[in-house]
Amino acid sequence: MSKNKIPYTAPYAGADGYNCPYCHAYANQSWGKILQFVGTSNMGPIEEATLGTCYKCKNFTIWFDNKMIWPVESTAPYPNPDLPEDIMQDFEEARSISKLSPRGAAALLRLAIQKLCKHLGEDGKNINDNISSLVEKGLPVKIQQALDIVRVIGNNAVHPGQIDLSDNIEIVNTLFELVNITVEVMITQPKNVEEIYTSVIPDSQRAAIEKRDKIL
16 A cells, blocks of 8 residues: 555444544444434434444534434545645545535546646546547556546536436545545556655666666
8 A cells, every 4th residue: 555545434324433524533433323302201213313423532423314414524535645736626625515516526526637637648628538548658447447437427427317426425435536546556656666766776777777778
């Protein structure tokens, strides 16, 4: 695992543990029912409601019909720290609205990969053409698929009748993960290899390697 990658487990109802929306640490959760009272009379549990408590920070989450309704906090993965700054802003904006507007978040993530293609050397004008160009340059198949998933769902999210994301936050959260995977493979891993290469290989031997590669 890259030293820059942030492990993340999204909150979900009944989970043994996940990244707490309060303290952000991965922590075990305890679960209980929420009782309803009329005056001083206990009317029993609200069947659709659940209370989760973080073992680490002791704060609680409220769930209704298996959806977290408190706190109003994004359950999307955190961004890879190696995201370029302008793309980071789109990613964070998408996170901030992902629960209230999954369609809007998907559209922003489509914009993020359009900018990412430009960062990877393309013109950033047409995502489909840019992905095709990256494939010709050796883009791994799995990264091509990741980019196309975000592209297609981001496109369809803003067209009626294509993909309904209103009740499927899990799909949108997956898009965040795919953007992070792409950054991990295309930016983080090459950066880490370069850092190791320059710190381990002596200057004279690096010069010889560069001369060798120019000849080839």
